[in-house]
Amino acid sequence: MEFLIETILSGLMAGVMYSLVALGFVLIFKASGIFNFAQGVMCLFAALTFAGIMEKTGLPWPIAFVMTIGVMVFVAWAVERFVLRHLVNQEPIILFMVTIGLAYVLEGVGDILWGSDVKVLDIGLPSGASDYMLDNFNIYVEKLEVFAALIAAVLVGFLAIFFQKTRIGRALRAVADDHQAALSVGISLQTIWVIVWSVAGFVALVAGTLWGAKSGVQFSLSLIALKALPVLILGGFTSIPGAIVGGLIIGVGEKLAEIYVGPFVGGAIENWFAYMLALAFLLVRPQGLFGERIIERV
Amino acid sequence: MSAFVEPARMAGHSGMAKGEVLLRVDNVSLSFGGVKAITNISFDIVKGEVRAIIGPNGAGKTSMLNVINGFYHPQEGTIAWRGKVRRKMKPYEAASNGIARTFQNVALFKGMTTLDNIMTGRGLKMKKNFLWQCLHWGPALTEENEHRRKVEEIIDFLEIQAIRKTPVGRLPYGLQKRVELARALAMEPELLLLDEPMAGMNLEEKEDMSRFILDVNQQFGTTIALIEHDMGVVMDLSDRVVVLDYGRKIADGPPDEVQASQDVIDAYLGVPHEH
Numbered sequence: 001m002e003f004l005i006e007t008i009l010s011g012l013m014a015g016v017m018y019s020l021v022a023l024g025f026v027l028i029f030k031a032s033g034i035f036n037f038a039q040g041v042m043c044l045f046a047a048l049t050f051a052g053i054m055e056k057t058g059l060p061w062p063i064a065f066v067m068t069i070g071v072m073v074f075v076a077w078a079v080e081r082f083v084l085r086h087l088v089n090q091e092p093i094i095l096f097m098v099t100i101g102l103a104y105v106l107e108g109v110g111d112i113l114w115g116s117d118v119k120v121l122d123i124g125l126p127s128g129a130s131d132y133m134l135d136n137f138n139i140y141v142e143k144l145e146v147f148a149a150l151i152a153a154v155l156v157g158f159l160a161i162f163f164q165k166t167r168i169g170r171a172l173r174a175v176a177d178d179h180q181a182a183l184s185v186g187i188s189l190q191t192i193w194v195i196v197w198s199v200a201g202f203v204a205l206v207a208g209t210l211w212g213a214k215s216g217v218q219f220s221l222s223l224i225a226l227k228a229l230p231v232l233i234l235g236g237f238t239s240i241p242g243a244i245v246g247g248l249i250i251g252v253g254e255k256l257a258e259i260y261v262g263p264f265v266g267g268a269i270e271n272w273f274a275y276m277l278a279l280a281f282l283l284v285r286p287q288g289l290f291g292e293r294i295i296e297r298v
Numbered sequence: 299m300s301a302f303v304e305p306a307r308m309a310g311h312s313g314m315a316k317g318e319v320l321l322r323v324d325n326v327s328l329s330f331g332g333v334k335a336i337t338n339i340s341f342d343i344v345k346g347e348v349r350a351i352i353g354p355n356g357a358g359k360t361s362m363l364n365v366i367n368g369f370y371h372p373q374e375g376t377i378a379w380r381g382k383v384r385r386k387m388k389p390y391e392a393a394s395n396g397i398a399r400t401f402q403n404v405a406l407f408k409g410m411t412t413l414d415n416i417m418t419g420r421g422l423k424m425k426k427n428f429l430w431q432c433l434h435w436g437p438a439l440t441e442e443n444e445h446r447r448k449v450e451e452i453i454d455f456l457e458i459q460a461i462r463k464t465p466v467g468r469l470p471y472g473l474q475k476r477v478e479l480a481r482a483l484a485m486e487p488e489l490l491l492l493d494e495p496m497a498g499m500n501l502e503e504k505e506d507m508s509r510f511i512l513d514v515n516q517q518f519g520t521t522i523a524l525i526e527h528d529m530g531v532v533m534d535l536s537d538r539v540v541v542l543d544y545g546r547k548i549a550d551g552p553p554d555e556v557q558a559s560q561d562v563i564d565a566y567l568g569v570p571h572e573h
Contacts, residue, residue: 165442166438167420167421167424167442170410170414170417170418170421171418171421173407173409173410173414174407174410174418176409177406177407177408177409177410178405178406178407178408180369180401180405181401181405181406181407182407182418183369183388183389183390183393184367184389184393184398184399184401184405184482185393185398185418185419185421185422185481185482185485186389186390186393186394186421186422186485187390187418187421188388188390
């Protein structure tokens with residue numbers, strides 16, 4: 001019984017980490033209809049910059065963190081100024097291709113600026129097993145993962161309020177819905193894009209930091225973006241709660257599958273289980289659990 | 299409804315008096331590649347009037363509206379807003395200068411509720427700091443509530459209380475048009491551009507819409523420029539009419555005068571065109 005709970009818990013915690021990456025995708029997709037392939041690389045780039053600034057300047061981490069936020073806002077501005085602005089009203093597939101290019105550019109720039117060796121991101125995040133859980137329930141839980149879950153919860157709460165209740169959140173949703181109408185009520189597309197890419201950059205920084213603290217900042221970090229895809233398909237591309245729930249389902253699902261189904265098929269299920277689940281979902285519920293169903297009067 | 303009328307607003311934001319020229323279009327030409335959409339058109343819109351722009355399909359009416367609210371920038375000619383010739387104006391700048399509009403094929407935020415749609419119209423009036431807004435607390439909350447009150451007044455005015463929380467994608471067409479008008483009104487515009495506000499409506503809906511347009515004009519003193527195909531509506535509502543055909547202006551004046559013009563009759567009845 002303890003083992004089952006432990007598996008589920010560790011699945012949930014891993015799921016939270018996927019959710020954080022997926023969140024970044026959802027934000028940009030929601031506000032601009034662009035599937036941002038570069039989101040994973042943005043996590044990597046943010047974590048690299050964060051670790052790099054600390055390594056080269058020796059500044060304490062909060063200052064380095066704020067500086068990294070500055071860098072991500074600059075990236076957002078540059079993306080709007082030099083890329084998106086020139087591609088208004090283009091087909092989604094063209095914008096998608098652009099984000100693939102952007103992924104390579106960011107990866108290259110990160111490499112040039114900070115080098116390609118694995119960096120340790122030591123900012124004093126809690127690590128090791130939680131003694132409390134081990135002593136009282138005989139369950140092994142990583143402190144870092146609990147911390148990540150807390151951070152994710154705060155972030156999601158903040159984003160939900162931001163999107164639903166604020167003027168800018170409303171403007172973001174408006175832009176996602178209809179460009180012309182948004183312009184006519186006085187929303188500047190350019191400003192909105194910079195804001196949304198900045199927020200996505202911030203989420204990438206948080207996700208990258210947590211992943212980096214867990215397994216070091218290395219270039220394979222950008223590949224976790226691929227794990228975010230099934231999360232998105234499950235949760236729906238436009239839903240923030242969907243990204244969270246999707247991440248949790250994938251996290252728990254793959255751990256359980258590995259342990260209870262794995263032995264029968266020779267193991268290593270964890271690597272592909274998420275994609276199979278996503279495929280199954282596409283067949284039954286293509287808009288995802290929380291995705292907006294397109295309602296159109298004909 | 300009466301609470302909605304504020305004497306201060308009757309005079310308009312710019313303090314211009316009724317009858318002064320609010321917007322003047324001078325010798326404007328617009329083309330897309332080789333296609334001329336608008337050729338050398340001049341007319342003006344006077345503060346407080348209802349100005350109709352009519353003409354057969356493809357006459358350049360919607361293009362004209364798009365020029366006025368900054369979607370298109372004409373290659374030639376000038377546009378003066380409140381007496382000042384404006385440079386290339388982006389749509390959101392036009393909006394913050396008091397120009398609101400609706401669209402021919404309803405352009406609403408379909409995933410959002412009626413209330414949220416109308417609230418987007420208040421966006422320009424909300425000034426509180428971004429951080430306060432994220433906290434959703436303190437001054438930002440007070441501000442949000444104030445704007446919410448204004449929006450409720452507009453909802454009452456247009457009699458759409460019942461659909462307040464409905465996602466607009468689910469509403470019938472006539473109501474969507476009304477929500478779109480509500481969103482434009484929420485901006486408290488000085489000039490309201492309506493692109494075929496009654497297209498696709500039944501008789502009753504048309505009558506309602508006509509009444510709302512007149513009320514907006516008379517109670518709030520909002521200047522209105524509208525495109526409409528229903529001649530009965532145009533003749534009833536408008537103070538002055540400008541008629542376009544093939545991107546050119548063929549008549550301009552009070553409704554009955556325009557109606558009697560031979561050029562207009564030809565354009566509508568389809569006399570062979572000389573190029």
